[in-house]
Amino acid sequence: MLNAIGLQGIGVRRFIDERLPPLRDQRAVVIVNICGTTVHEYAELARILSDAPGVAALELNISCPNIKEGGITFGCSLQGAHDVVAAVRRATPLPVIPKLTPNVTDVASFARAAEEAGADAVSLVNTFLAMAIDVETRRPRLSNVFGGLSGPAIRPIAVRMVYECRQAVRIPIMGMGGIMTADDVVEFLIAGADAVQVGTANFVDPFIWPKLLDGLTAYLARHGHGAVRDIVGTVEIPDRSATTAPQRIST
């Protein structure tokens, strides 16, 4: 899925007044994804949400490719990522979870920067910057020219990035990117994700998550595991000559 929807949030005040109460009533665990154009805005949002009852954690969007400023500009500089996370860390007692962009050369270094700045966990990956062209009109299919690519097309890259980050940090990882089946969930867990998120698949199948839970349960039972944590990071890399980790391929 290639999208240029952007962030159609209703603003933090209306979110707290209109969206949060029904979620609280249903005892949902609410992780609020926030995005700002300055470090100060991120910190201010974090402070406001810390006072709102019913928020379990904050995810920092430092990776949206569809907004003009803020967001991804923090996620593409190690110093920027560090500064945003550190500022939010000082502003809130809530768990802080920066969501990393895959549009960088070495995503693990960003996970490390986030951990050093006090992040409680990291989410990865956001969408890949991408483009599609209508060959009949020779115009970009998106009026923004570029958009963010998600869905099954990106899953193997996301799995690789989760694996790389698992080697780099000790904090928990939420893995995501193209999960469509329970096997995809298991793959992310084995690669090193402590939890997963599912986005695009909900648009295709609104009943996807009961199916994923069902399949995950069946997998755990089939392999004799009592809990999800038993399979996290259990990828078995076959022993090869000098190294146990795969090398980056340079072309």
Next chain:
Amino acid sequence: MCTLGCLAGQPLKSLETAARIVAADCPDCQLPGSIKGSQAILRGMPADVDALVLSNDRLSEAYNVVKLAAPAIAAAVRPGQFVMVREDHAGAPLLRRPFSVFEILRDAAGEPTGFSLLNKQVGVVTRALYALEPGAHLQCLGPLGQPFSVAAPSGAAWMVAGGVGLAPFATLAEALRAQGTPATLFYGGRSVRDLYYAGWFERLGVRVVLATEDGSRGEAGLITAPLQRELAALPAATELMIHACGPTGMMRAVAQLAQALGRSTEVSLEPVMGCGLGGCYSCVVPVRTGPQAAASQLVRSCLHGPVFPGDRVVWNELAPAH
């Protein structure tokens, strides 16, 4: 063993099972807690049916009607509602596409057994729908969206369709005629090759007015011309509701003609939709906050539409794709 274990052994293949899990009470485990959070969403969920293709009637090189077995959707659908469809095989586009429900199919006893889609080849999915063979399956999620309001029996109802925009009017015409409301269909297209099923509507007792831009059937010109004449001639005391579906320019013209004469309209917008469920925000349209309000806001046409009062739509701010 509770976490995940409490769900073990319960197949979650259907909405009913999912709802049962939602209702299940397990104080120990965390997962059902998160499932409970979605209880309200699940309760109002549409049906996802792996519908068997019963027939594919190719009306021309562009248009076809696919009949599908889907009793759960057919029994629940109201005039103007839509389904999100996709072929469930590798290589099919990932996202579903929205289609108006066309005819309701019924068995000999009158029970709904399925529905049909009126399709015109324009893109990848509509070409695939044109090529469907009986025996194939189409994944259908629905019914979705806000239906047309069915006019009071005492008044009159006019339907204005442009080409494939005819689709939502089969169910509306049935509902109108079932309660004895006099109904007229104004049906326009580029040529006779864009007009089908006029006889189907006539057999229901609907008066049909045709127009084609090339004059190959009915009046030559746009369908808004006879509409405008009849609007002007209609006694002011006659209650009237006008429903329109077709190209954006046609719907806009209908809404503005009607508004100038103080008549109410409902238009069925057809923006690009990613999910049909309010999740993706790709189908937002600008809508005035009140009948006379200057202020407008973007609303998701899958949830708040696709049917909107014509005088609420901010026509000059609709994206070109609409």
